[in-house]
Amino acid sequence: MKKRNEIQLTEKKWREIETRARQAVGESPGSHGWDHVRRVFDLSLLMGKKEKADLTILALAALLHDIGRKEETASRGRVCHARIGAEKAVDILKDLDIPAAMRKRVRDCIRSHRFRGTQAPATLEARILFDADKLDSIGAVGLGRAFLFAGEVGARLHNSHKDLSRTVSYSWEDTAYREFQVKLRRVRERMLTSTGRSLAEGRHRFMERFFARLEAEIKGLR
Numbered sequence: 001m002k003k004r005n006e007i008q009l010t011e012k013k014w015r016e017i018e019t020r021a022r023q024a025v026g027e028s029p030g031s032h033g034w035d036h037v038r039r040v041f042d043l044s045l046l047m048g049k050k051e052k053a054d055l056t057i058l059a060l061a062a063l064l065h066d067i068g069r070k071e072e073t074a075s076r077g078r079v080c081h082a083r084i085g086a087e088k089a090v091d092i093l094k095d096l097d098i099p100a101a102m103r104k105r106v107r108d109c110i111r112s113h114r115f116r117g118t119q120a121p122a123t124l125e126a127r128i129l130f131d132a133d134k135l136d137s138i139g140a141v142g143l144g145r146a147f148l149f150a151g152e153v154g155a156r157l158h159n160s161h162k163d164l165s166r167t168v169s170y171s172w173e174d175t176a177y178r179e180f181q182v183k184l185r186r187v188r189e190r191m192l193t194s195t196g197r198s199l200a201e202g203r204h205r206f207m208e209r210f211f212a213r214l215e216a217e218i219k220g221l222r
Helices: 011-025 034-051 055-066 069-074 082-094 098-109 125-133 141-151 178-189 194-218
Strands: none
Touching: 011 034, 011 055, 011 069, 011 082, 034 055, 034 125, 034 194, 055 082, 055 098, 055 125, 069 082, 082 098, 098 125, 125 178, 125 194, 141 178, 141 194, 178 194
16 A cells, blocks of 8 residues: 555554455455555655645545445445544554544544435545546446446446436446446535535546447437
């Protein structure tokens, strides 16, 4: 994990935290696997430096933000991975003697990072993690992840002809297009930092062009 030596904590503790996070995330499907965590980590530090955030809190939260994914996937979305992951992160950090004040700040970041969550990010670090996680769900990478997730749940390729309000997640109709309509096209307006808003613009425009092209090809117009 690059640039972590710029952040407080011993190298031994960073290795242990990364190992534990990777073990937990390694059980998640590819769309929410370790590659995703690495990208969110890098984005978080990039944004954190520009926004003058606490990089130690941000790095810990980014590494651990998806360790509750296994439970959410197993429940087919009924369990909130942000809530479960926040408590699991506290246990890991407590076991490694990370101070209580830091544990609380990391917990709050993870608990509020979910797009469909009910807890709004209250701190600068929480807002950056939220933005970094959402940025990885849009643009070229985001579309790749959306199609990957659709394959994981057995969804079809495209369903713009369907009434999406009558479709459900984790089903044959949970396509990348459905994800774009119910979530991804709304991500840009949900950005909480100036850096996040700037980065979201180009990614959003790419998705709009992609789905316009996909629709045309599906209809045989291209």
